[in-house]
Amino acid sequence: MNQRGRIKMILSTVQLTTSVNKDENLRKIQQYIEKAKTANSDIVIFPEASMFFSPPEESREVLYKKAEDLNGPWLTQIKKTAKENEINVILGIYEKSDNKKVYLTAVLIDKEGEIKYAYRKTHLYDAFNFMESERIEPGKDYYTPITINEFNIGILLCYELRFPEIARTYALKGADLLIVPAAWVKGYLKEDHLLTLAKARALENTSYLALSSQIGNIFTGYSMIIDPLGIPISRSTEKEGIITAEIDKERIKEVRATLPVLYQRREDLYFR
Numbered sequence: 001m002n003q004r005g006r007i008k009m010i011l012s013t014v015q016l017t018t019s020v021n022k023d024e025n026l027r028k029i030q031q032y033i034e035k036a037k038t039a040n041s042d043i044v045i046f047p048e049a050s051m052f053f054s055p056p057e058e059s060r061e062v063l064y065k066k067a068e069d070l071n072g073p074w075l076t077q078i079k080k081t082a083k084e085n086e087i088n089v090i091l092g093i094y095e096k097s098d099n100k101k102v103y104l105t106a107v108l109i110d111k112e113g114e115i116k117y118a119y120r121k122t123h124l125y126d127a128f129n130f131m132e133s134e135r136i137e138p139g140k141d142y143y144t145p146i147t148i149n150e151f152n153i154g155i156l157l158c159y160e161l162r163f164p165e166i167a168r169t170y171a172l173k174g175a176d177l178l179i180v181p182a183a184w185v186k187g188y189l190k191e192d193h194l195l196t197l198a199k200a201r202a203l204e205n206t207s208y209l210a211l212s213s214q215i216g217n218i219f220t221g222y223s224m225i226i227d228p229l230g231i232p233i234s235r236s237t238e239k240e241g242i243i244t245a246e247i248d249k250e251r252i253k254e255v256r257a258t259l260p261v262l263y264q265r266r267e268d269l270y271f272r
Contacts (some may be wrong), residue, residue: 007249009149011177012036013045015223015236015243017216018053022066022074025052029091030081032242037085039244042149045212046091048104048121048158048183053217054094060101060135067094067102070118075107083113088148092157092181095120101137106155106181108146117146117155123166125159128187132159143169151176151249154207158182161197164204171205171262176252178202182213184220194222203230206255206262208247215240228255 014032018025029046036044051074054063068074075093082089088111095105095118104121120139125132143166145152154170156178161167167178178201184194194213202209206228215221215238223236225245234245256262 007150008246009043009151010039010041010244010246011043011045011210011225012039012041012242012244013210013212013223013225013236014047015213015215015221015240016047016050017240018047018050018214020053020055022052025050026074026077029078033078033081033085033087033089035242036244037087039242041087041244043088043090044242045179045210046089046181047212047214047223048092048106048181049094049214050091050181051093054135056130056218058135063094063135064096064100064102067096069096070105070107070115075109075115079109079113079115082109082111086111090155090179090181092183097137099137101135103137103139104132104157105139106157106179108148108155110148119155119157121157121160123160123163125185127159128185128190130185143173145170145173145175151247153177153179155179155181158184161194161201164201167201167205167207171207175205175207176249177247178205178207178209180209180211182211184213184222185218186220191220191222194220195224198224199226199230199232202226202228204261206252206259208252228252229259 089109095103108117154175209226225234234243
């Protein structure tokens with residue numbers, strides 16, 4: 001809560017280059033958590049699969065061996081750093097499943113260092129000659145917002161930006177902010193796709209959207225924070241780094257009063 005009763009939150013997104021070395025990535029992430037705290041952020045967001053870089057040719061067996069459970073040692077260290085800095089952290093990991101594949105999981109760690117929520121990617125990237133399902137197990141999560149600092153948050157992962165039903169479901173359940181940890185694979189016009197989709201998901205749902213994307217290796221970068229009218233208010237450069245912006249619940253109310261698309265839907269005409 002800020003001046004004049006306005007509900008605001010400062011958030012940071014990190015554009016990260018990961019290596020195959022989990023310990024190296026851990027140290028880098030811990031440093032960015034500390035930087036976000038220095039910027040007075042309430043929450044810091046890291047990309048999909050921040051735990052380590054897994055080359056596409058890496059076998060399912062090797063990937064599974066390197067992945068961890070939610071109570072594994074790598075995530076335990078992140079939880080400790082979140083608690084020490086009293087900041088909420090969202091980041092993507094490879095989580096072991098029960099059938100020798102892994103989940104692509106986004107974990108929310110609160111400022112007490114506890115896992116508040118874990119979202120497992122439901123729509124896998126089997127497109128553009130990429131077959132994520134060969135190594136990844138799809139989640140079966142329902143799209144239910146969680147609350148941080150009075151903001152209702154919906155999490156979706158990377159390729160799921162291409163499915164407007166996910167973001168709309170969150171919005172209809174009261175989401176103010178869509179958070180997208182991503183590892184967007186490079187390709188012809190793929191940066192244009194990412195920018196277009198991210199802006200559209202924010203605009204059509206009149207919600208803030210924060211995108212944290214990997215850069216380097218095979219990934220595009222293009223991290224950004226977008227306001228409820230689809231305008232990027234903070235954008236990364238072509239390098240690794242951190243960006244920060246303040247979001248305001250009153251801004252969402254103002255936009256939805258001007259552009260009331262969520263309330264004008266004709267559900268009686270859909271899905272007939």
